[in-house]
Amino acid sequence: MKKQESASDGIRNKKGLTEAEFLVDYNPARYERPSVTVDMLIFTVKKRKEKNYRKLPENMLNILLIKRGEHPFLGKWALPGGFVNMDESLEEAAYRELEEETGLRDVYLEQLYTWGDVKRDPRTRVISTSYMALADSRVLSPKAADDAAEAAWFSVGYNLLKESREDTKDGYILRQTYQLILTGDEEKLTAVLEVTKTVNKGTVLIDRKLKESEGIAFDHGRIIAYAMERLRSKIMYTDIAFHLMPELFTLTELQQVYEVILGKELLKANFRRKVARMVAETKEYRTDAGHRPSKLYRFNIEI
Amino acid sequence: MKKQESASDGIRNKKGLTEAEFLVDYNPARYERPSVTVDMLIFTVKKRKEKNYRKLPENMLNILLIKRGEHPFLGKWALPGGFVNMDESLEEAAYRELEEETGLRDVYLEQLYTWGDVKRDPRTRVISTSYMALADSRVLSPKAADDAAEAAWFSVGYNLLKESREDTKDGYILRQTYQLILTGDEEKLTAVLEVTKTVNKGTVLIDRKLKESEGIAFDHGRIIAYAMERLRSKIMYTDIAFHLMPELFTLTELQQVYEVILGKELLKANFRRKVARMVAETKEYRTDAGHRPSKLYRFNIEI
DNA sequence: TCAAAAGTGTTGCATCTACACCCATGC
DNA sequence: GCATGGGTGTAGATGCAACACTTTTGA
Numbered sequence: 200m201k202k203q204e205s206a207s208d209g210i211r212n213k214k215g216l217t218e219a220e221f222l223v224d225y226n227p228a229r230y231e232r233p234s235v236t237v238d239m240l241i242f243t244v245k246k247r248k249e250k251n252y253r254k255l256p257e258n259m260l261n262i263l264l265i266k267r268g269e270h271p272f273l274g275k276w277a278l279p280g281g282f283v284n285m286d287e288s289l290e291e292a293a294y295r296e297l298e299e300e301t302g303l304r305d306v307y308l309e310q311l312y313t314w315g316d317v318k319r320d321p322r323t324r325v326i327s328t329s330y331m332a333l334a335d336s337r338v339l340s341p342k343a344a345d346d347a348a349e350a351a352w353f354s355v356g357y358n359l360l361k362e363s364r365e366d367t368k369d370g371y372i373l374r375q376t377y378q379l380i381l382t383g384d385e386e387k388l389t390a391v392l393e394v395t396k397t398v399n400k401g402t403v404l405i406d407r408k409l410k411e412s413e414g415i416a417f418d419h420g421r422i423i424a425y426a427m428e429r430l431r432s433k434i435m436y437t438d439i440a441f442h443l444m445p446e447l448f449t450l451t452e453l454q455q456v457y458e459v460i461l462g463k464e465l466l467k468a469n470f471r472r473k474v475a476r477m478v479a480e481t482k483e484y485r486t487d488a489g490h491r492p493s494k495l496y497r498f499n500i501e502i
Numbered sequence: 503m504k505k506q507e508s509a510s511d512g513i514r515n516k517k518g519l520t521e522a523e524f525l526v527d528y529n530p531a532r533y534e535r536p537s538v539t540v541d542m543l544i545f546t547v548k549k550r551k552e553k554n555y556r557k558l559p560e561n562m563l564n565i566l567l568i569k570r571g572e573h574p575f576l577g578k579w580a581l582p583g584g585f586v587n588m589d590e591s592l593e594e595a596a597y598r599e600l601e602e603e604t605g606l607r608d609v610y611l612e613q614l615y616t617w618g619d620v621k622r623d624p625r626t627r628v629i630s631t632s633y634m635a636l637a638d639s640r641v642l643s644p645k646a647a648d649d650a651a652e653a654a655w656f657s658v659g660y661n662l663l664k665e666s667r668e669d670t671k672d673g674y675i676l677r678q679t680y681q682l683i684l685t686g687d688e689e690k691l692t693a694v695l696e697v698t699k700t701v702n703k704g705t706v707l708i709d710r711k712l713k714e715s716e717g718i719a720f721d722h723g724r725i726i727a728y729a730m731e732r733l734r735s736k737i738m739y740t741d742i743a744f745h746l747m748p749e750l751f752t753l754t755e756l757q758q759v760y761e762v763i764l765g766k767e768l769l770k771a772n773f774r775r776k777v778a779r780m781v782a783e784t785k786e787y788r789t790d791a792g793h794r795p796s797k798l799y800r801f802n803i804e805i
Numbered sequence: 806t807c808a809a810a811a812g813t814g815t816t817g818c819a820t821c822t823a824c825a826c827c828c829a830t831g832c
Numbered sequence: 833g834c835a836t837g838g839g840t841g842t843a844g845a846t847g848c849a850a851c852a853c854t855t856t857t858g859a
Contacts, residue, residue, distance in 0.1 A: 289618030315592030794856035
């Protein structure tokens with residue numbers, strides 16, 4: 200973001216070189232280097248069809264995946280992403296990938312985590328930084344992919360299957376098994392994650408292992424699971440949910456987004472009080488359904 | 503952490519190659535690659551001397567820095583760190599650097615953020631992942647550095663200097679100026695950070711610029727500032743503070759750690775109620791000072 | 806004796822939780 | 833009419849902020 204000013208002008212090192220002289224001499228190719236990529240977790244909310252004229256359509260959290268057309272993991276589904284060019288920052292690479300994949304530019308983007316296991320890509324050593332983008336449901340140009348790659352939205356389910364706690368001498372071990380289910384129009388992908396929290400005299404170690412992975416390429420099941428946990432914790436104390444909403448929305452639609460991310464139901468009255476200060480009502484109503492019309496709200500910038 | 507099983511056995515790509523055949527052919531050296539490093543933010547808490555026999559020594563948050571013995575930024579202070587080897591994960595590299603620098607192994611370690619600006623290192627393109635380590639005050643082997651590099655602890659101060667808000671058409675711009683002050687035995691290093699939050703129709707953009715940097719190498723002032731913000735927000739809803747404490751501690755010592763990280767004073771009675779469930783009292787007392795003896799507590803594993 | 810810190814109690818206010826209840830619509 | 837969702841009120845529990853107060857020690 201900012202160019203470093205030369206900070207040690209005139210100072211000479213042990214060989215008597217100034218910084219400028221040193222840099223001319225510097226050979227960056229001495230060490231072997233890993234490849235660096237960005238992986239994009241692009242989320243949006245989509246409605247499921249509903250034939251009952253009274254019932255509201257159910258909202259689902261969706262993620263964009265790309266079907267791999269080349270080895271490795273040929274035919275499996277992977278996160279969109281690609282190599283970081285030498286003349287672009289990580290963030291610029293993330294925005295570029297986002298735009299290539301969806302045509303979107305002005306959306307919420309957040310760096311999630313950097314994955315650096317040695318064998319995570321069978322081709323070569325790849326370190327990849329994952330970014331999470333939240334797009335609202337209006338602008339879902341699903342397959343704006345210019346290359347031949349097939350892109351599709353998958354609804355995301357992430358649930359705790361089983362939990363066990365074992366007490367040790369100076370602490371305990373908490374084992375949690377989560378299931379990730381990604382449902383597309385034709386395919387259903389699954390992964391099972393084992394999260395182990397080892398607490399020992401105040402030292403906490405969290406290990407996330409991918410136990411099974413059906414149809415998902417690389418370690419991307421683990422990355423999606425990590426994103427879900429981040430989404431769940433952030434939705435409670437920030438306003439990220441609004442990035443998934445269109446300009447105007449009903450409070451029930453907003454509540455459904457919260458419920459879909461948290462994986463549990465909320466009480467209507469309490470939810471409305473909780474978000475009251477974050478929304479501003481408009482004069483418009485949604486009237487198409489077989490029940491009382493609902494007021495439309497927008498995000499309240501004042502807070 | 504886990505080797506990927508070959509997931510597309512037998513499937514052939516457009517050229518008729520199986521995954522095994524494809525990988526034999528794959529040439530990883532086609533693209534130019536950035537260097538990847540880890541930067542370590544090693545924090546601990548140290549007491550300041552106090553001559554008044556009644557008064558308690560003041561606790562300060564400290565960070566370990568290394569004086570650069572080579573260009574660029576020769577003579578400036580930098581975060582410990584180094585290149586990631588091809589056969590070690592990012593986390594393994596972080597633990598290795600931590601051990602080389604401090605001799606510590608079993609401490610709290612957390613990945614913070616990955617910095618990928620193009621010009622952040624004048625030598626070559628360097629992408630670096632920062633890790634935060636919290637060590638308790640007992641085990642501070644300050645300069646276990648085996649090489650010639652000089653290492654030292656600096657107390658950390660991070661304060662909001664100025665804040666202004668400007669309303670725009672569809673949102674607002676919040677500008678905050680923070681000052682980072684690192685005080686060592688002989689030197690005082692400073693940096694000024696400008697954090698700009700641009701809120702626009704629900705899109706939030708956070709930009710952190712390093713405005714001044716006195717005595718701190720690279721963009722490390724910005725990284726330290728980021729770590730301070732992470733520490734501040736996490737201390738309120740997690741138990742990380744305990745990783746900075748020795749096995750046994752008084753509640754006042756614990757409160758001082760909270761105060762030093764938050765940069766503000768807390769009310770004693772309320773603080774004690776807040777941490778009550780996270781600590782377990784022992785039968786031991788601290789009796790050396792000119793006031794009522796204080797009970798020693800330990801971290802409560804039960805919660 | 807007394808400064809400094811250890812430690813406890815109280816009160817008011819804000820927030821969360823659970824549940825009950827009435828309102829308005831399209832078919 | 834009625835199923836469905838829109839929308840509000842209330843009582844009890846819980847949590848937090850601010851302040852006042854008592855206790856104990858070493859020099």
